[in-house]
Amino acid sequence: MISKLTMTDEHRKSVILEYFRAFDNGGVTPEGVSILELFAEDAQVYFPKWGIATGRVQIGEMFQDLGARLVSITHDYAHFNWIFSGTDVVVCEGTSHGEHVEGSWCAGSPDWGAGYWCDVFEVRDWKINRCFIYLDPDYGASDSSRYPWLTKPE
Known part of the structure; x- marks a missing residue:
């Protein structure tokens, strides 16, 4: 599809900020719109230990799975x-x-625990076309036994 809307970096940033606000608000933007409306119909989202969701339906399933744990x-x-x-x-x-x-x-808290993340977005025509989320999904820090440096006494 050929893009018809000119977007600046600040426009893309505003779409991404709306996504984070919706995520922090249980999947609904401050204006009451579903987070899924921020995505293109054929968008892809990656989350560690879940995989790649393609399209709004699968992205919705992914977010439901993640939301059930948060x-x-x-x-x-x-x-x-x-x-x-x-x-x-x-x-x-x-x-x-x-x-x-x-x-x-x-x-x-601790330095090696959850909470640090990096997301790579592609935003065109005021929609998120791709969002790959890179983070440690072990929010409870319960997977430390497999990493000997985390179990060393201080």
């Missing part, structure tokens, strides 16, 4: 690092905190 999440907007490519690709790196069914987490 009690709450807050992204720390003031500390986002933005990387603009001069194309449709935008990288956003940041931190989060919240509560998971396995307990609460906060980036930096």
